[in-house]
Amino acid sequence: MTDYAEERRSELEVLESIFPDELEVISDDQLAIQVEPDVQSEREPYTVRLLVTYTDTYPDEPPELELDMVEGDVLDDELQFMLDGLKETADESIGMAMVFTLASRLKELIAEMIVKRKVRIAREDDERFRREEEALAARKKGTPVTKESFAAWAAKFEKEFAQIQKREEDDRLKALPPKEREETRRWVAKLTGRQLFEQGAITVESDAAFGEEGDVALDISQYERRAAEDEDEDEHGVTERLRLADLSDDE
Structure with a gap:
């Protein structure tokens, strides 16, 4: 045993x-x-x-x-x-x-x-490095731009830009006294789309845009240009009538 x-x-x-x-x-x-x-x-x-x-x-x-x-x-x-x-x-x-x-x-x-x-640690490090390299390559490559994707981006950009402009205009109007705010709104309503585009935005500053309370500062260069165009049209009309009269006399 x-x-x-x-x-x-x-x-x-x-x-x-x-x-x-x-x-x-x-x-x-x-x-x-x-x-x-x-x-x-x-x-x-x-x-x-x-x-x-x-x-x-x-x-x-x-x-x-x-x-x-x-x-x-x-x-x-x-x-x-x-x-x-x-x-x-x-x-x-x-x-x-x-x-x-x-x-x-x-x-x-x-x-x-x-x-x-x-x-194991070396393998994990290699795998992490590989994933980081792939992520970096993907960021560098980016997303291919097509006509459709660019059109969608442009539409979104224009919409967001218009919203920003609208907020900025609203903020500027809110800063004005009530009477000046109303005058400015009426003035904007009278301007054509081309005039609004040329001016870019309504610029209102209490000291520079308004001389006295209640006065509204307008961009008179718009009206001066229109007046000059009207004068050119009148001169052209007079010249044309004189030419026609001379032709009648010759006959």
Whole structure:
């Protein structure tokens, strides 16, 4: 009959000689070993605590295993990766003392986990860079302009511009006294579309546009130009009548 207790005591003596500082004996059936990778990074160190709980028939059945991080942050799936690797090694070591083998295997698993992490981070960086490059290329490319899209944009622009002008005119009118506001509105109503376009907007300033209260300043250049055109038409009419009279006399 196998004396499992004696086998555990024998294994513990060996472990104490191999891990004088790393081994922690918790009870007759439980111990812990702090494990580091063979090559430890000063900037990003990792230390894992391997907790081993003996079963009644160990080593004819594997012990219960737990992992705790002493140094370094790992993801849950990274911790599970190391634990699964240990359980696989324990199943392969049934029938013989295996704690030293498990501690050695954990060193390798920590190193493998670190490599996998670096590969994952590099892949994530590459993917992020690719997405940023695609987004930048899309912004540089822009949206192709067609006749239809330009016409839609122009219509929207003109509508928004007209709304802005309307608000500005309303604001200027609101700033006037009531009488001047009414006079200005009547004056605008008399102007033709061409005159409004040429003037661009109604410019009303209390000192420059109005001499005295109640007076309305109009752009008289509009009327002077019209008067000059009327004179040209009159002169042309007189010249034409004289020419016709001369022709009658000749006959």
